[in-house]
Amino acid sequence: MKIVIVGEYSAFSKNLSIGIRKLGHECLVFSWGDVFKKIEPDESTYLVNVGKYHLFGKPIKGSNLLKQAVSGVKLHNYIKKRFQKEKADVVLVMNMAFLKETNNVFVPKFTNSMLLSMCKDPEKIYMSSCGNDYIVNKYLPMFRRPNEYLMFKKGSGLDKQKKKFDSHIEVTKNIIPIAYDYALAYNYSKKDYKYTVLPTIPLPFDVCSVESTNIIRDKIVIMHGVSRPYEKGSYIIISALERIKEEFSDKVEVRIVKNLPLKDYLKVIQESNIIVDQCYGGTCGMNSIESLSMGKVVLSGNIKGYNRVFTDMECPVVDIEPNSEQIYQAIKKLVQEPDLIKEISIKSHDYAEAVHDCQIVAQKYIDLFSV
Numbered sequence: 001m002k003i004v005i006v007g008e009y010s011a012f013s014k015n016l017s018i019g020i021r022k023l024g025h026e027c028l029v030f031s032w033g034d035v036f037k038k039i040e041p042d043e044s045t046y047l048v049n050v051g052k053y054h055l056f057g058k059p060i061k062g063s064n065l066l067k068q069a070v071s072g073v074k075l076h077n078y079i080k081k082r083f084q085k086e087k088a089d090v091v092l093v094m095n096m097a098f099l100k101e102t103n104n105v106f107v108p109k110f111t112n113s114m115l116l117s118m119c120k121d122p123e124k125i126y127m128s129s130c131g132n133d134y135i136v137n138k139y140l141p142m143f144r145r146p147n148e149y150l151m152f153k154k155g156s157g158l159d160k161q162k163k164k165f166d167s168h169i170e171v172t173k174n175i176i177p178i179a180y181d182y183a184l185a186y187n188y189s190k191k192d193y194k195y196t197v198l199p200t201i202p203l204p205f206d207v208c209s210v211e212s213t214n215i216i217r218d219k220i221v222i223m224h225g226v227s228r229p230y231e232k233g234s235y236i237i238i239s240a241l242e243r244i245k246e247e248f249s250d251k252v253e254v255r256i257v258k259n260l261p262l263k264d265y266l267k268v269i270q271e272s273n274i275i276v277d278q279c280y281g282g283t284c285g286m287n288s289i290e291s292l293s294m295g296k297v298v299l300s301g302n303i304k305g306y307n308r309v310f311t312d313m314e315c316p317v318v319d320i321e322p323n324s325e326q327i328y329q330a331i332k333k334l335v336q337e338p339d340l341i342k343e344i345s346i347k348s349h350d351y352a353e354a355v356h357d358c359q360i361v362a363q364k365y366i367d368l369f370s371v
Contacts, residue, residue: 001089001090001366002027002028002086002087003025003026003088004027004029004090004119005027005028005030005091006030006091006098007032007094007097008033008034008094009094009131010262010285010287011034011037011205013029013094014029014031015203015204015358016204016365017042017045018204018358019204019357019358019359019360019362019363020366021044022358022359022362023362028088029044030075030110031045031048032108033047033049034262037260037262037265038261048075050067053066068107068108069106073106079118080117083117087118088118088119089120089369090124090125090126091118091119091125092176092365093110093115093125093126093128094127095127095128095130095131096133096164099111099164101167122171123174125174126176126369127173127176128178129175129185130178130182130203132150133165134158134162134165135165137151137161139188140154142188143282144181144303145282147230147233150231153230169193170194173194175195175196175197175198176365177197177201178201179203179282179283180283180309181281181282183200198368199364199368200309200310201361202356203285203286203289204356205290205352205357206357206358207293207352207353207356207358208357210266210270212294212349214273214294214296214297219252220252221271222253222254222272222274223254223269224254224255224256224276224277225257225258225265225287226238227258231278231280232277232279232280233279233280237278237320239324241254242254243324243328244328244335247332248332248335251335252335255268266290269291269294273296273341274296274297274298274299274331274334274341275287275288275298277291277300278300278301279320280301281300281301282306283303283307284301287300288300288317289352292316292317293348295345295346295349298348299319299327300320302315302317302318304319311354313350314347316347316348316351318344
């Protein structure tokens with residue numbers, strides 16, 4: 001089977017493509033690098049470079065507009081040449097953020113006609129529900145833990161988002177949610193659209209590519225990565241971490257890291273014992289899954305029942321809410337009971353291996369694509 005993935009979020013596409021290729025299928029990923037994460041492309045990746053040109057090692061102001069125009073032309077020509085003779089069996093779009101309504105060749109994104117030109121069968125074009133889009137943002141007020149910042153920011157632009165959604169949903173009508181809360185949003189709104197909500201498939205990670213260790217040395221190392229701070233509730237989390245740092249200065253080391261490339265970010269996770277990811281969501285994102293794979297104790301959204309859609313195994317993620325006191329108490333318990341860290345660490349790796357291993361996840365996609 002020949003599969004094309006359009007878009008990249010936190011190495012979701014990269015890990016899925018690894019799993020697909022492990023199963024003996026072909027996979028091509030169109031990646032924009034995911035901003036500062038600088039996800040390194042492999043042999044299956046076409047990198048859409050939309051950064052800035054550099055002169056003597058320094059970025060040239062405003063040159064990203066020129067680079068986008070050049071990348072748009074290159075992307076258009078590449079698709080025309082690559083899929084002229086043989087089209088893909090499946091096209092999976094990560095999010096409508098990677099699509100465009102205009103046919104302007106200088107915009108390095110995909111149109112409906114470009115998607116159709118790549119795929120043998122228009123019924124085999126899918127869209128992953130894995131990030132904010134019109135349907136998810138419209139449903140935000142009804143989430144168990146609605147993010148007030150997102151509700152304000154995204155809510156103010158809902159009309160614009162709806163216009164984009166309406167223009168693409170007829171082509172990307174096969175929706176594959178990556179978590180229970182995304183499925184909730186799409187199922188709630190399907191009365192208004194002619195799309196199909198397919199089975200929820202978990203996020204993938206190449207679990208065997210990382211070492212699973214959680215050794216407490218001189219101090220317990222607690223890490224929080226700041227990216228999209230308002231969306232993840234970083235200020236709430238950092239408030240709790242500051243209390244922990246002050247109260248247990250002899251026992252803990254707190255690391256707050258910002259805007260690291262993925263390779264460096266994973267290294268910091270590996271050196272840590274406890275990872276505090278985000279406090280608004282009901283389920284885990286890629287940061288949590290990467291950390292689980294390494295056998296770390298993860299604090300993130302884990303609303304009871306939300307992860308039962310994947311397995312009967314108990315998800316070992318320590319559930320936290322957008323409440324500084326609750327987060328503080330959850331971390332404090334772990335600091336005071338280090339044996340609990342060891343116990344949860346084993347469950348973390350076992351859960352990631354059983355549920356999120358990229359080959360297991362890829363097989364679920366292949367089974368769905370084969371219907």
